[in-house]
Amino acid sequence: MEQPAEAVTDDASLARIVATQESFEDFFLAHRGRLVEALVVITANRGEAEELAQDAFLRLWERWDRVAAMDSPVGFLYRVSMNLYRSRVRRAAVALRKTVGLGNDPDELLRVETRDMAVRLLSALTPRERAALVFTAYLGYSSEEAGQLLGIKATTVRVLTARARAALRSVTEESR
Amino acid sequence: MTIERDLITRAARAWAPTEPSIEDLVRRRDRKERNRRLGALVVGVAITISLAASGIAIMRSETVPADQRTTPNSFRRDGEFIVFAPSTTGAGWDLAAQDPTTGNTRTIVRTDGLVDCADRAACTNFIRKAEWSADGRWVAFEISNASLDGPALGPCGQEVGIWVQAADGEPQQLTTPCDAPPSRLHEPVRELWAWSPVDARLAYVRIDGRTDELRVIDPEGTSTSLVTGNVDPPYPVESSSMAWSPDGSQIAYVDGSSVYAVDVNGGERSLLADSFEDIIDIAWSPAGTHILVQDQTRYRIQVMNADGSDLHVLLQGEDACCDMAWSPNGDRILYLLSGVDAGERPWLKGQMGHSEVWTVAPDGSNPVEIFGEESCDDGNIDGAPAWDPDGSQVAYNAPACGGWLVENANGTGDVRPIDELLWRSWYAGGLTGSDLAAIGQIKH
Numbered sequence: 121m122e123q124p125a126e127a128v129t130d131d132a133s134l135a136r137i138v139a140t141q142e143s144f145e146d147f148f149l150a151h152r153g154r155l156v157e158a159l160v161v162i163t164a165n166r167g168e169a170e171e172l173a174q175d176a177f178l179r180l181w182e183r184w185d186r187v188a189a190m191d192s193p194v195g196f197l198y199r200v201s202m203n204l205y206r207s208r209v210r211r212a213a214v215a216l217r218k219t220v221g222l223g224n225d226p227d228e229l230l231r232v233e234t235r236d237m238a239v240r241l242l243s244a245l246t247p248r249e250r251a252a253l254v255f256t257a258y259l260g261y262s263s264e265e266a267g268q269l270l271g272i273k274a275t276t277v278r279v280l281t282a283r284a285r286a287a288l289r290s291v292t293e294e295s296r
Numbered sequence: 297m298t299i300e301r302d303l304i305t306r307a308a309r310a311w312a313p314t315e316p317s318i319e320d321l322v323r324r325r326d327r328k329e330r331n332r333r334l335g336a337l338v339v340g341v342a343i344t345i346s347l348a349a350s351g352i353a354i355m356r357s358e359t360v361p362a363d364q365r366t367t368p369n370s371f372r373r374d375g376e377f378i379v380f381a382p383s384t385t386g387a388g389w390d391l392a393a394q395d396p397t398t399g400n401t402r403t404i405v406r407t408d409g410l411v412d413c414a415d416r417a418a419c420t421n422f423i424r425k426a427e428w429s430a431d432g433r434w435v436a437f438e439i440s441n442a443s444l445d446g447p448a449l450g451p452c453g454q455e456v457g458i459w460v461q462a463a464d465g466e467p468q469q470l471t472t473p474c475d476a477p478p479s480r481l482h483e484p485v486r487e488l489w490a491w492s493p494v495d496a497r498l499a500y501v502r503i504d505g506r507t508d509e510l511r512v513i514d515p516e517g518t519s520t521s522l523v524t525g526n527v528d529p530p531y532p533v534e535s536s537s538m539a540w541s542p543d544g545s546q547i548a549y550v551d552g553s554s555v556y557a558v559d560v561n562g563g564e565r566s567l568l569a570d571s572f573e574d575i576i577d578i579a580w581s582p583a584g585t586h587i588l589v590q591d592q593t594r595y596r597i598q599v600m601n602a603d604g605s606d607l608h609v610l611l612q613g614e615d616a617c618c619d620m621a622w623s624p625n626g627d628r629i630l631y632l633l634s635g636v637d638a639g640e641r642p643w644l645k646g647q648m649g650h651s652e653v654w655t656v657a658p659d660g661s662n663p664v665e666i667f668g669e670e671s672c673d674d675g676n677i678d679g680a681p682a683w684d685p686d687g688s689q690v691a692y693n694a695p696a697c698g699g700w701l702v703e704n705a706n707g708t709g710d711v712r713p714i715d716e717l718l719w720r721s722w723y724a725g726g727l728t729g730s731d732l733a734a735i736g737q738i739k740h
Contacts, residue, residue: 153315157304157305157308157313160308166311169311169313173315173316174316178321178324181325203695241303257300257304264733267733283595
């Protein structure tokens with residue numbers, strides 16, 4: 121069980137806490153950019169990506185002594201991020217149904233920055249397809265790992281990735 | 297892959313999100329701490345109610361009478377499924393059988409000397425698949441040096457291949473793919489296998505680029521070649537691209553864009569249908585009268601008679617996804633829908649989407665939604681719906697909606713929590729992807 125801060129009196133424990141804090145900051149600085157980039161593509165919403173990234177890092181910070189000992193703290197970071205995203209989607213869906221017309225358009229990608237070819241191509245995909253593609257092609261996870269992080273089966277990841285690629289090909293051909 | 301990575305990088309940078317700072321996190325943490333104190337009481341009450349509900353559901357779960365749990369000469373005790381367990385004699389993972397009622401495990405295959413592990417997180421080969429035979433007298437397992445989605449973990453050694461073990465015996469190796477010289481494509485030999493549903497015989501496909509073949513192998517060592525040179529399952533090999541007929545008399549298999557069937561006692565193969573593109577799953581109906589085919593590229597789930605006639609589309613569209621399963625009596629087909637129809641649910645447009653669990657008659661009539669938006673606002677399930685043994689219920693995992701849940705297959709009644717162990721006993725008797733993930737064997 122974790123000890124409350126007041127109970128720590130010896131120098132070794134204090135040194136360990138300081139080292140842990142430094143370690144989290146290194147982790148944070150090393151991964152914040154890539155996480156935000158991945159999330160903005162998946163969510164298609166700059167503000168939401170920034171919020172999710174902060175929430176996810178905060179979750180890890182609160183448990184950093186245990187997270188740092190994991191085999192893959194980075195994988196855990198992405199898993200937490202996706203869990204938070206799903207929770208937000210659920211809440212947003214409920215809210216939007218109760219207040220039709222008052223919610224923000226969740227998919228800014230469809231109307232903003234459409235001059236950029238990359239954004240336009242990715243806007244043809246569903247969020248689940250974008251997530252599968254981001255986790256495999258961009259972050260380099262295997263289908264099995266991506267499935268674990270996204271909370272779906274590896275076969276589903278492969279199906280979604282294949283669909284994403286087919287959709288990208290289709291949009292590319294149409295734009296020629 | 298590089299093109300897609302560049303595409304995503306460009307899109308992300310065009311979007312130009314702001315990276316959070318450590319000061320942002322500190323402020324957020326302080327704000328959250330204030331809110332947490334206020335909400336602590338509410339959360340405590342909610343957890344108590346949730347635990348009480350789960351406990352009641354587990355107590356209501358069916359149990360198997362003790363006198364029915366072991367049969368003579370049986371390796372598998374009723375309902376047990378295969379899991380990994382830390383080896384007590386080596387550095388790797390043994391195979392164990394887990395009781396779905398008690399959760400107790402017993403070691404069934406000791407892997408010391410078979411798998412090569414510096415420690416449990418660093419193996420140069422591993423057991424990637426393990427299944428009980430239909431008669432419960434054997435367990436077959438496959439040792440592989442190939443990671444599931446990447447380069448080989450280690451050399452192709454003598455232990456790589458398919459093994460079997462009986463209740464009181466030692467592991468016996470049936471195949472030695474590493475004996476083969478490199479194929480013309482310099483690809484490793486690929487193996488695909490499945491137990492017969494009626495006895496202890498294995499259907500076995502070997503793809504080596506020279507003498508690709510389909511054989512039937514008896515655990516005692518007898519082997520019969522059925523098809524040579526005309527076997528082309530999808531890559532990577534998936535066991536669902538080959539299927540035994542329920543009576544064990546035929547094997548249906550994928551050869552390119554076609555589905556063939558061959559009698560296990562020999563004879564010419566017969567073409568059932570060839571109008572597919574990318575087949576990722578075939579499954580016989582329990583009575584052996586129909587075959588289900590999932591064509592991934594064309595987004596189609598199709599059904600045909602066992603002789604290939606009356607091929608018709610059951611489901612078509614980008615929602616047509618995966619995890620198809622015949623009901624035990626074959627009158628319904630369970631499937632997962634994945635995605636969002638923004639036309640019907642505009643409020644979800646652009647969002648993560650829902651997974652839905654449906655059943656439908658084999659002719660495409662009378663679709664019934666088991667799990668969907670009406671069941672839970674966050675319909676993302678982990679894609680593992682399963683029938684109960686009598687076909688009256690369907691269980692699945694909806695992590696954000698209460699975890700392991702069960703509903704009546706006809707769509708009536710309430711959603712109820714279910715013990716994960718019971719779901720597992722319905723879902724599969726062999727190792728699952730979750731087992732591989734749990735011990736880190738897919739992290740390569």
